[in-house]
Amino acid sequence: MKDIRGRILTAIGVVFILFWCLLPVAWIISLSFKSQEAVTNGSPGFFPSDGGGAGWKNYTDVLDDEQFRHAIINSIGISLIATALSVIFATLAAYAIARLEFKGKKFVLTTALVIAMFPVVSLVGPLFDMWRTFGIYDSWIGLIIPYMSFTLPLAIWTLSAFFREIPWEMEQAAQVDGATSWQAFRKVIVPLAAPGVFTAAILTFFFAWNDFVFGISLTSTERARPIPAALSFFVGADPFNRPASLLAAGAVVATVPIVVLVLFFQRKIVAGLTAGAVKG
Amino acid sequence: MAAIEMKNIVKKYGDGFPAVNDVSIDVADGEFMILVGPSGCGKSTLLRMIVGLEDITSGDMIIGGDRVNDLAPRDRNLSMVFQNYALYPHLTVYENIAFPLRLAKMSNKEIDEKVRDASKTLDLDEHLQRKPGNLSGGQRQRVAMGRAIVREARAFLFDEPLSNLDAKLRGQMRTEIARLQKRLGITTVYVTHDQTEAMTLGDRVAVMKRGILQQLASPRELYEQPVNLFVAGFIGSPPMNFLPATVEGDQVTLPFGTFSIPSAKAEKTAGKGLLMAGIRPEHFEDVSVIQSGNVDTSRTFKAHIDVREWLGDQQYAYVPYEAEAEVQAQLKELAREADSDSLRTQLVVSLDSDSKVAEDDDATLFIDTDKMHLFDPSTGENLTVGL
Numbered sequence: 030m031k032d033i034r035g036r037i038l039t040a041i042g043v044v045f046i047l048f049w050c051l052l053p054v055a056w057i058i059s060l061s062f063k064s065q066e067a068v069t070n071g072s073p074g075f076f077p078s079d080g081g082g083a084g085w086k087n088y089t090d091v092l093d094d095e096q097f098r099h100a101i102i103n104s105i106g107i108s109l110i111a112t113a114l115s116v117i118f119a120t121l122a123a124y125a126i127a128r129l130e131f132k133g134k135k136f137v138l139t140t141a142l143v144i145a146m147f148p149v150v151s152l153v154g155p156l157f158d159m160w161r162t163f164g165i166y167d168s169w170i171g172l173i174i175p176y177m178s179f180t181l182p183l184a185i186w187t188l189s190a191f192f193r194e195i196p197w198e199m200e201q202a203a204q205v206d207g208a209t210s211w212q213a214f215r216k217v218i219v220p221l222a223a224p225g226v227f228t229a230a231i232l233t234f235f236f237a238w239n240d241f242v243f244g245i246s247l248t249s250t251e252r253a254r255p256i257p258a259a260l261s262f263f264v265g266a267d268p269f270n271r272p273a274s275l276l277a278a279g280a281v282v283a284t285v286p287i288v289v290l291v292l293f294f295q296r297k298i299v300a301g302l303t304a305g306a307v308k309g
Numbered sequence: 310m311a312a313i314e315m316k317n318i319v320k321k322y323g324d325g326f327p328a329v330n331d332v333s334i335d336v337a338d339g340e341f342m343i344l345v346g347p348s349g350c351g352k353s354t355l356l357r358m359i360v361g362l363e364d365i366t367s368g369d370m371i372i373g374g375d376r377v378n379d380l381a382p383r384d385r386n387l388s389m390v391f392q393n394y395a396l397y398p399h400l401t402v403y404e405n406i407a408f409p410l411r412l413a414k415m416s417n418k419e420i421d422e423k424v425r426d427a428s429k430t431l432d433l434d435e436h437l438q439r440k441p442g443n444l445s446g447g448q449r450q451r452v453a454m455g456r457a458i459v460r461e462a463r464a465f466l467f468d469e470p471l472s473n474l475d476a477k478l479r480g481q482m483r484t485e486i487a488r489l490q491k492r493l494g495i496t497t498v499y500v501t502h503d504q505t506e507a508m509t510l511g512d513r514v515a516v517m518k519r520g521i522l523q524q525l526a527s528p529r530e531l532y533e534q535p536v537n538l539f540v541a542g543f544i545g546s547p548p549m550n551f552l553p554a555t556v557e558g559d560q561v562t563l564p565f566g567t568f569s570i571p572s573a574k575a576e577k578t579a580g581k582g583l584l585m586a587g588i589r590p591e592h593f594e595d596v597s598v599i600q601s602g603n604v605d606t607s608r609t610f611k612a613h614i615d616v617r618e619w620l621g622d623q624q625y626a627y628v629p630y631e632a633e634a635e636v637q638a639q640l641k642e643l644a645r646e647a648d649s650d651s652l653r654t655q656l657v658v659s660l661d662s663d664s665k666v667a668e669d670d671d672a673t674l675f676i677d678t679d680k681m682h683l684f685d686p687s688t689g690e691n692l693t694v695g696l
Binding site for chain 2: 206212216223
């Protein structure tokens with residue numbers, strides 16, 4: 030009896046949490062299929078009322094929009110480059126922190142943590158001025174740099190924890206087998222830390238993809254403006270009546286890559302990959 | 310294949326403590342050399358200096374005629390089996406064994422040939438496509454050996470390779486390693502703290518203590534002619550008995566009585582005051598199982614048997630005795646150095662399994678004083694070595 034009651038309670042809990050988390054998402058999807066008029070007139074139902082449905086029109090409108098297409102390309106490009114660079118640097122830095130004894134190691138780690146805790150907004154003003162002086166205002170690199178500096182600390186912390194877990198002997202065995210330090214790192218250590226590398230990559234990508242503050246303050250044109258910022262510029266004919274359904278469609282389009290990414294990487298993040306490396 | 314010469318090797322760590330202190334060992338081409346000693350004696354450090362994973366503070370490491378002190382591990386062309394095997398968990402058994410060959414940029418055909426050859430030798434054929442995580446301890450051990458033998462290394466190095474296996478498997482793998490080494494005829498240096506492995510595997514055994522080489526000899530010589538108290542106590546199980554002794558003329562006085570010893574031994578030790586006598590358990594016997602005509606009655610004594618352990622082929626009997634505090638302290642120190650623990654001063658004697666001695670009873674024992682060694686208690690030196 031107790032067992033069944035426990036299971037029922039678990040099921041109720043699961044449903045509640047799913048409902049809580051997914052309702053806003055579901056509502057945005059619902060909104061994106063309603064026509065502009067229906068939203069303006071008030072359309073409280075989850076499913077579009079008769080004649081209030083817009084089909085795929087909102088989506089085609091969004092994707093036909095020149096600015097939004099640029100924003101998608103910007104977002105994908107900037108996020109991918111920032112992620113790749115951040116992961117590469119973090120991997121090398123984390124390896125050094127995990128394996129080498131050097132002066133100032135603690136300092137590096139603490140500084141990294143402090144940077145991660147720094148309020149993003151407080152940096153926007155100075156960066157705006159600096160980037161204009163350097164001539165990288167409203168460019169990809171102008172966004173990639175702040176994204177990297179805010180994601181590197183977390184990536185370094187995550188990865189150095191993973192590297193510490195890998196037994197020293199792995200590398201020593203590789204070196205005895207004839208590998209250079211670089212080969213041992215690339216062929217043995219990095220594959221073993223793969224779950225950590227992917228975790229760091231996903232975290233970095235999320236930060237870059239979801240950022241709004243830098244995106245809106247450090248760009249002025251569609252040259253570098255990412256999706257979150259572009260969405261805020263989505264103004265219809267009437268500035269006091271924003272095209273909610275179009276925005277909803279835009280939001281769904283912006284969410285899809287993240288969902289795909291998570292589903293793809295989820296299979297890569299296999300814990301316990303190191304099991305069996307040593308007896309135990 | 311190559312000979313390994315170690316000349317006055319010293320390893321000092323940052324705090325100046327010499328982990329290995331002035332060790333010189335020559336390993337001949339094709340020889341099976343064992344480094345043995347209690348934990349912290351520097352044997353693993355020495356091995357890691359041979360392979361290049363530790364820097365050498367001073368001294369010369371010469372492999373195959375070349376000084377390799379400053380060469381990286383990959384340039385020394387040695388292969389090593391680690392204590393925890395250090396297999397690459399993300400690679401299959403096949404790729405684990407092939408790893409050194411791939412680094413050497415061999416052709417796929419060549420690699421396949423060599424890997425199949427090694428796997429056949431080690432009976433790993435059916436596991437080639439599995440990951441190390443799915444293998445048993447013994448199989449992992451064999452994969453680690455496969456990775457070592459697959460390329461033509463100049464020497465094999467083993468760092469306590471059997472310590473993670475259970476007792477039965479350890480025995481099997483020990484024989485396997487011995488067979489493999491004899492067949493391949495390759496120079497081997499093997500580190501262990503297990504003296505059974507040391508005695509059974511080695512052509513020669515180097516006994517170390519606190520970074521200093523104590524004795525380098527064949528297993529038989531180590532057992533029969535230990536140069537000092539440490540080697541005498543470390544080699545042999547149960548360990549050699551140490552008793553306070555004084556020699557006058559050709560008579561030695563032990564806590565159990567006074568017995569005659571060979572004159573050669575007596576000459577070297579007479580009149581030197583309190584000595585330490587070392588005598589192995591098997592050099593005692595229960596008088597009742599010896600044919601009556603063969604008993605030298607001048608070398609028997611009565612002893613009170615405390616505990617008896619019957620093992621089938623032989624039995625151990627324990628005879629407690631009182632010793633002076635000074636002697637007790639020294640025995641304790643000896644036991645501590647050899648990584649064991651002595652709670653009380655007692656004599657361990659190995660008796661014939663036919664002996665009917667009972668626990669908590671008196672027995673008459675024969676002591677073979679011909680085989681007795683006498684040590685200087687202050688230096689630990691064996692005064693009767695070679696006699």
